[in-house]
Amino acid sequence: xxxxxxxxxxxxxxxxxxxxxxxxxxxxxxxxxxxxxxxxxxxxxxxxxxxxxxxxxxxxxxxxxxxxxxxxxxxxxxxxxxxxxxxxxxxxxxxxxxxxxxxxxxxxxxxxxxxxxxxxxxxxxxxxxxxxxxxxxxxxxxxxxxxxxxxxxxxxxxxxxxxxxxxxxxxxxxxxxxxxxxxxxxxxxxxxxxxxxxxxxxxxxxxxxxxxxxxxxxxxxxxxxxxxxxxxxxxxxxxxxxxxxxxxxxxxxxxxxxx
Amino acid sequence: xxxxxxxxxxxxxxxxxxxxxxxxxxxxxxxxxxxxxxxxxxxxxxxxxxxxxxxxxxxxxxxxxxxxxxxxxxxxxxxxxxxxxxxxxxxxxxxxxxxxxxxxxxxxxxxxxxxxxxxxxxxxxxxxxxxxxxxxxxxxxxxxxxxxxxxxxxxxxxxxxxxxxxxxxxxxxxxxxxxxxxxxxxxxxxxxxxxxxxxxxxxxxxxxxxxxxxxxxxxxxxxxxxxxxxxxxxxxxxxxx
Numbered sequence: 404x405x406x407x408x409x410x411x412x413x414x415x416x417x418x419x420x421x422x423x424x425x426x427x428x429x430x431x432x433x434x435x436x437x438x439x440x441x442x443x444x445x446x447x448x449x450x451x452x453x454x455x456x457x458x459x460x461x462x463x464x465x466x467x468x469x470x471x472x473x474x475x476x477x478x479x480x481x482x483x484x485x486x487x488x489x490x491x492x493x494x495x496x497x498x499x500x501x502x503x504x505x506x507x508x509x510x511x512x513x514x515x516x517x518x519x520x521x522x523x524x525x526x527x528x529x530x531x532x533x534x535x536x537x538x539x540x541x542x543x544x545x546x547x548x549x550x551x552x553x554x555x556x557x558x559x560x561x562x563x564x565x566x567x568x569x570x571x572x573x574x575x576x577x578x579x580x581x582x583x584x585x586x587x588x589x590x591x592x593x594x595x596x597x598x599x600x601x602x603x604x605x606x607x608x609x610x611x612x613x614x615x616x617x618x619x620x621x622x623x624x625x626x627x628x629x630x631x632x633x634x635x636x637x638x639x640x641x642x643x644x645x646x647x648x649x650x651x652x653x654x655x656x657x658x659x660x661x662x
Numbered sequence: 663x664x665x666x667x668x669x670x671x672x673x674x675x676x677x678x679x680x681x682x683x684x685x686x687x688x689x690x691x692x693x694x695x696x697x698x699x700x701x702x703x704x705x706x707x708x709x710x711x712x713x714x715x716x717x718x719x720x721x722x723x724x725x726x727x728x729x730x731x732x733x734x735x736x737x738x739x740x741x742x743x744x745x746x747x748x749x750x751x752x753x754x755x756x757x758x759x760x761x762x763x764x765x766x767x768x769x770x771x772x773x774x775x776x777x778x779x780x781x782x783x784x785x786x787x788x789x790x791x792x793x794x795x796x797x798x799x800x801x802x803x804x805x806x807x808x809x810x811x812x813x814x815x816x817x818x819x820x821x822x823x824x825x826x827x828x829x830x831x832x833x834x835x836x837x838x839x840x841x842x843x844x845x846x847x848x849x850x851x852x853x854x855x856x857x858x859x860x861x862x863x864x865x866x867x868x869x870x871x872x873x874x875x876x877x878x879x880x881x882x883x884x885x886x887x888x889x890x891x892x893x894x895x896x897x898x899x900x901x902x903x
Contacts, residue, residue: 418797442829443801444786551680554749555702577800580826581749583702583855585896610801610829650830661842662775 406469408433408604409485409572414453414463423449425628426463433571436598436605438619438636440612442649446628447608451574454606455487456480467572486570488561488578496550500541500560503549504532507567535563540589555582562590572604573597579614587614594618612640612650624649665728667692667818667849668713673722673732675705675712682708684873685722690818695840695850697860697881700870701896706853707749709870710820713851714746715739727817741768743817747810747824749853751803755796759787759806762795766810773814779842780809783835801827808836818849825856837862861885869894 407430414427424446431437439447452458454465456477464473472480481487495503508531512524536542539559544552549560558581565573575594579587591614597603598618609615615622615636622639624632626648632639639645666689675683683705690696698706711717713724715736724732731739740746754762763772781788784805790798795806808824825833833856840863843850854860864881877894884890891897 421797443805443827443832444799448800551677553703553707577827581823581855583700583704583895584857586702588897610827612830648831651834661779661839661846662773 405432407431407466408468409454409606410466411450411454412464412466414450414465415461416449416453416458417461422628424453424625427625427628427630428463429623429630429633431572431604431606433604434598434601435620436594436607436618437621437623438607438609438615439623439625440609440615440645440649441625445625447625448576449628450625451487451576451606451608455485455574457487481568481570484569484571485574486565486568486572487574487576488558488565489576494549494557494560494564497548499546499548500552501529501532501536501545503560504535504563504567505529507564508532508535511568532567535567538566538593539563540586555586558582559586559590562593571602572606574606576608577610578607579609579611591618616640664692666690667727668851669723669725670709670713671723671725673709673712673724674720675708675717676720677708677717682873683712683719686712686870686873686875688868688875689878690849690851691866692849693844693847694865695844695852695863696866696868697864698851698853698868698870699860699895704870705873706870707822708873710746710748710822710851710853713739713820714744745811745816745819747807747819747821749822749826751800751807751827753795753798753803753806753810756794758792759790759795759798760792762806763787763809763813766813769814776813779839780812783839784809784832801829801832804828805832812839812843815846816848818851819843820851822853823855824852825854825859833859 410430412428414424415422416424427450441447449458453460456475460473464471466472467483467485505528508528512528533542536545539562541556541559541563544556552560558578562578578590582590594605598605607618619636622636623630624639624645631644632642668690670686670688673683673686686709698709700706708717712719715734719732723730726742726744731742786802787805787809795803798806804827811819811821824836837859852860861881867879867881867884868875869877
């Protein structure tokens with residue numbers, strides 16, 4: 404692999420006595436899509452939070468393009484190109500769909516801080532926002548307030564916001580959760596397109612194994628905060644740790660009997 | 663057939679300027695699991711929220727066990743025997759897992775045998791029993807949210823995408839748990855995008871589009887008919903899998 408774009412070294416976070424992410428070392432290269440799987444509570448979202456800066460590491464480091472970014476804020480990491488879509492959506496609920504995306508475009512624009520920027524710039528922002536709305540198939544809902552969107556559309560809007568910030572690292576946390584079956588292909592095609600462009604580093608937390616199989620070049624498995632498997636999808640899915648800890652029913656739940 | 667446990671007739675719901683439900687007719691048979699399917703924005707979640715009184719219907723009737731509940735306040739609807747699991751993983755973050763469940767039990771402290779049954783399919787809740795619910799992962803909050811609805815026997819459970827964010831192994835054990843709920847004669851109205859889960863549990867199916875019910879039938883019929891799936895859901899389920 405060429406030099407990694409994003410890398411964690413012994414990355415760890417403790418909440419009280421609980422080690423949620425435990426000395427995870429892993430590197431992610433450009434043009435690759437890595438799926439992160441594991442049981443609920445394994446530390447997948449927390450690992451994302453440590454990389455994107457939503458949580459401070461207890462120890463260990465995060466590197467972006469060779470530079471140690473462990474002490475940078477989430478906002479600073481976003482400016483350096485880490486894009487993040489959340490498991491629970493984060494939007495401006497009272498603004499319209501189009502305004503939400505336009506704000507993200509504006510944040511990325513070199514003229515963003517200039518109060519005297521001309522209206523033509525404003526027009527460009529709107530056109531650019533429109534482009535991202537079309538990418539996620541939300542253009543026909545541009546005038547609705549974000550709060551009025553059904554859940555699946557909120558997820559699509561959040562992906563549009565992330566794309567509008569033009570990151571080179573994309574972190575998707577269960578992007579298809581809550582989407583109806585006819586919408587899932589829209590998001591999967593979008594991720595495929597990002598991947599095909601070849602210069603993005605894509606990380607995906609996903610429980611749907613058919614989605615993982617169809618998108619990922621590589622799977623890493625977290626279990627109790629530790630990295631327990633790393634490899635190509637076929638090998639990792641077939642491994643005993645995934646079959647037992649993740650895909651199979653846990654031993655304690657063999658046909659629990661209701662009283 | 664006996665009278666349905668829950669019956670909606672010509673229900674309209676407005677949210678602000680939007681006319682979301684546009685005459686919903688839905689019968690939920692007693693003791694069965696009814697799956698409500700449909701595209702995003704079809705009105706599935708609004709239907710559940712209208713039944714719970716979280717949105718007031720602007721027109722139409724909602725009858726539960728032969729009694730009109732359309733104008734009642736949400737707490738009274740809940741006390742009449744309906745549980746609701748919203749899609750939002752809402753839990754009381756500052757309360758412990760134990761306290762969240764204790765609050766959900768309306769008839770005294772939760773029964774230990776019932777708790778053991780829940781721990782059987784959601785082992786994480788036992789592990790984090792004395793932790794604030796705020797420390798749970800997204801999927802674990804979802805488990806707690808579902809557990810609150812089944813902590814006591816209920817007549818009717820309305821449940822919005824219970825499998826969202828859950829690992830495959832947990833979904834498998836939830837299928838067993840819900841089969842037992844069905845055997846105990848609990849009536850369930852389920853909104854679900856995970857078709858494997860819906861298919862394993864569903865007896866009857868209602869499909870929504872643009873704020874109306876556009877199809878009523880059995881799960882077996884929908885599973886067998888690819889053309890019907892494509893027409894109603896925009897995609898055949900074989901393609902989806």
